Amino acid sequence: MACVESHYGFSIPHCKFTVRIAQVPFDSIPHPISTENGILNVLILLSPACHDPIARRGTLIHECTHCLFLVKKPEVNYLEEGAAEYLACLLVPELNPSPDLRYVEAHGLVRELIHARPDAIPRLREIQPSLSIATESNILQIVPDFPPDKTALLTRKFYPPDKYTVLYLADGKTVQQFVEADYPVQAIERILTQRPGIAIQYMMDQQGNRYDAEGYEEDGEMLR
Ligand SMILES: [Zn+2]
Numbered sequence: 760m761a762c763v764e765s766h767y768g769f770s771i772p773h774c775k776f777t778v779r780i781a782q783v784p785f786d787s788i789p790h791p792i793s794t795e796n797g798i799l800n801v802l803i804l805l806s807p808a809c810h811d812p813i814a815r816r817g818t819l820i821h822e823c824t825h826c827l828f829l830v831k832k833p834e835v836n837y838l839e840e841g842a843a844e845y846l847a848c849l850l851v852p853e854l855n856p857s858p859d860l861r862y863v864e865a866h867g868l869v870r871e872l873i874h875a876r877p878d879a880i881p882r883l884r885e886i887q888p889s890l891s892i893a894t895e896s897n898i899l900q901i902v903p904d905f906p907p908d909k910t911a912l913l914t915r916k917f918y919p920p921d922k923y924t925v926l927y928l929a930d931g932k933t934v935q936q937f938v939e940a941d942y943p944v945q946a947i948e949r950i951l952t953q954r955p956g957i958a959i960q961y962m963m964d965q966q967g968n969r970y971d972a973e974g975y976e977e978d979g980e981m982l983r
Pocket residue numbers: 821825840843
C-alpha cells in the first residue's frame with residue numbers, strides 16, 4: 760500500500776488490510792475487495808492463481824490502487840481501473856497484463872495521461888481524492904492539453920449494467936420487457952415497483968441464462 764501511495768498519493772481514509780488466499784476459482788469471487796465496519800477494514804481476496812509471486816504482487820498493487828479511495832463497484836471508472844493496471848505493470852514488469860479488452864483500453868488511456876504529465880494521478884487526487892468520481896473538467900484542469908474525447912473515455916463507468924429480457928404475467932396477459940440492471944433481483948424489483956400485482960415468469964440475460972423470480976439461475980446458484 761505504501762508503494763502505491765508513493766506513486767498516487769495517500770489513501771483516504773487510511774485502511775486496515777486483511778489479505779486472504781481464496782479457496783475458490785477467481786471467476787467465482789464477485790470482487791476481490793470487500794469491506795467491514797464501513798470502509799475502515801478492507802479484505803482483499805487472492806485466488807489460487809496468486810500463489811505465483813508475480814501474479815500475487817501484480818494483483819495486490821492493482822487492488823491497493825482501488826483502496827486509495829473505495830467506491831462501490833458500479834461507480835468504478837476507466838481512469839481508476841487503468842491507473843490500477845498501469846501501476847501493477849510498471850512495478851511488476853514480468854506481469855502478464857490482463858487480456859480483457861476493457862482493461863487493455865483503460866491501461867492505454869492512463870498510460871497516455873501519465874505520458875502527458877507524469878504526476879497527473881497524484882495531482883488529480885489533490886483536487887479529487889477518488890479517481891472514479893473525478894470529472895472531465897478535473898482531468899483537464901491537471902492536464903489541459905489532454906484530448907477531450909479521451910478524457911470522456913476515462914470518466915466512463917467500467918461496469919455497465921447487464922441487460923435482461925423479463926417475461927411476466929399482468930392482467931392475465933404475458934408481457935415481455937427489456938430492462939437494464941446490475942442483478943436480476945433488482946430488475947424484478949424495478950418492474951414490481953412499476954406494475955404492482957404482476958407475476959414474474961422468468962428473466963433471461965444476454966447470454967441466454969434464465970433466472971426465476973427469486974433471482975436464482977436455473978442451476979440453483981444464487982446471484983446475490
Ligand atoms: Zn480493478
